[in-house]
Amino acid sequence: MTRFVCTSNHGFAPYAVEELRRLIPGASFRMIEPGAVFELTADGGRDEVLARIRRDEPIFLRHIQPVDLALPIAGGPEDLGALAGFVRGRSGRFAGRRTAVHIRRREGTPFPYAVSEAKAALDDALREIGAEPAMQSADVILSIYASGSELLVGAGTAEEMLSDWPGGAIRFRREDGQISRAKFKLLEAERTFNLRLDKHERALDIGAAPGGWTSLLLERGLRVTAVDPADLHPSLAGHPRVTWLKRNAGDVSFPPGAFDLLVCDMNWEPATMAKTVLHHAPSLQAGAEAIVTVKLLHRKPLQTIRNITEMLGRAFHTRRAKQLFHNRDEITLYLIHKGE
Template identity: 30%
Template sequence: MQTLAPSPGRWLWTCRAGFEPHLYEELAWADAAPRLLGEALVESTRAPPLAPAFARQGMRVLASFPLPSPGLSADALARLVAAQPLASPLVLQAFTPDTPSGNTLAPQADALVEALRSLLPAERLLEDAGRAREAGARLISLCLAPGLAVLGEVLAREALSLAPGGRRRMRREADAPSRAAMKLEEALDGLPFEPGRGEVCVDLGAAPGGWTQRLVARGARVIAVDPAKLMPELAAHPRVRHIQESAFAFAPEEPVDWLFCDMAWRPLEVAQLLAKWGRRGWVSYLVANIKLPMKDKNPLLVRVRHILTEDGGWKGLTVRQLYHDRDEVTVTAHRR
């Protein structure tokens, strides 16, 4: 399947394959005139004020080239980048749609960006993408898709992710009980801060202990709430207190620092539970995973946002389908 070319000045969004209709719907609701370009790629006329939950990354299009194209070279890309009124420093990245056909183009995309890097002044480039926001940098990204190459840019502080294409791959530890730990690591990676040593975290629906394990590794104290059993090594850990009861029945004895929740439960009921914690001032920071229904995903997310902000008083709410999320989204928020 060939990819349609986006127009310069418009926005290119990439998402998890199969979720293009949900991203399209989000952008349509925001009056951003979306257009499906190909698998895992959607165009819009502008970036909406509310970051799309189903987008992994978005960028303003500078130029596009058909593939194969004799005009697509590192020299041509360097001229395009140099012609833009872009503030230094720059972070150069390459990505492909997260699809079988897109992934085959990754070596070509990486090689082009490396050649482009060698042609630009070193003083304009920031090698550490993790510092891009604090440095006021821009992300310059080359996306290679079947039949198409797109060069785009976005301010780092406005980017949905600092990882190329929003694909933040986390390493699964050998002793991790499930992939759930990678979801937590990716969520925390996107925050400007994370649980510190000695901070108190509540992990609702903790068993078998994937999230609790990663929080303990950061030095936190964890109240793990779940009727089921934890892994024996976690249950015996001096900084873990296991309360074997329902997350819906539990109330902390005193306010805690962080609330974590990754329960396979009805999403609106989970949202109402998280809102209760915010409304009663039981916690300062929230990281939670919300499972999505087979249909009507966007209407459900509208209701989840309303419950958390209007009923729960949570501020700074983000709702994102992260790389390690499947049919789910990750929400983060704070009370301070």
């Protein structure tokens, strides 16, 4: 039996559970933080379960932490001593490697230490055994979840845990003059899907206003055709590499092969979004990439996603479907245009 702490965006844990039930027959589940954090117990071993999840990554699972050790919380310094003991007992796992410590606390946990205090103590323990404490790009992550009664402790790589951020909660710094929070969605998609936006030349941005995605594409060096009946931010509307059409995207068309990237973040119901994206597919080059958000307006998101990817399947292969941390009631699709 192996235990894991699993995390999804708030309210979407039931769908992550539904996906995991299909993936890992016989698994059992227990909610820890309603709607967002739950425990998975599986018959298979740690590596087998993590490999299965990476092979067929669930849309709504944001983060998974194996539980190598569960320590009852005493509520005093002995808790830090026990965590340091875990580090010393597995020195071979950490020594000589860049090691990040991720600590998450369930609200109301009796674990008495703030994240920064516990992290400082564990960084000291890591140095003692010859590991190098690291914040980002770590070789291994020591992940600790303080629940209502136990410290759930596990080590693994960012790939195994599906993220190199605690609980998959990736944070970007807000820039001065940033046009919209929506920009974070495309930034996160770029990282999560390993996109090389700078390899593209001409993008079509559907539902572009106020222009967060357009601004990121400009930063990556692209020319952008932005379509939206709403106003684009003035700094973009007059930009020399932006063509802004203040129109409904269903009412405009472009020449065949005009674009090598399509992005669409229009806030409309999914079937209309899919029709609009399909309407523009002929203006994409074969093999063009597309990043599209699907708004989850109905109660059956998994069914909605199946229907939409099937519709889009006329012109696109779905490479990934993922609810990103910056997606609220939506998911993001990474598509490849099939060509003629």
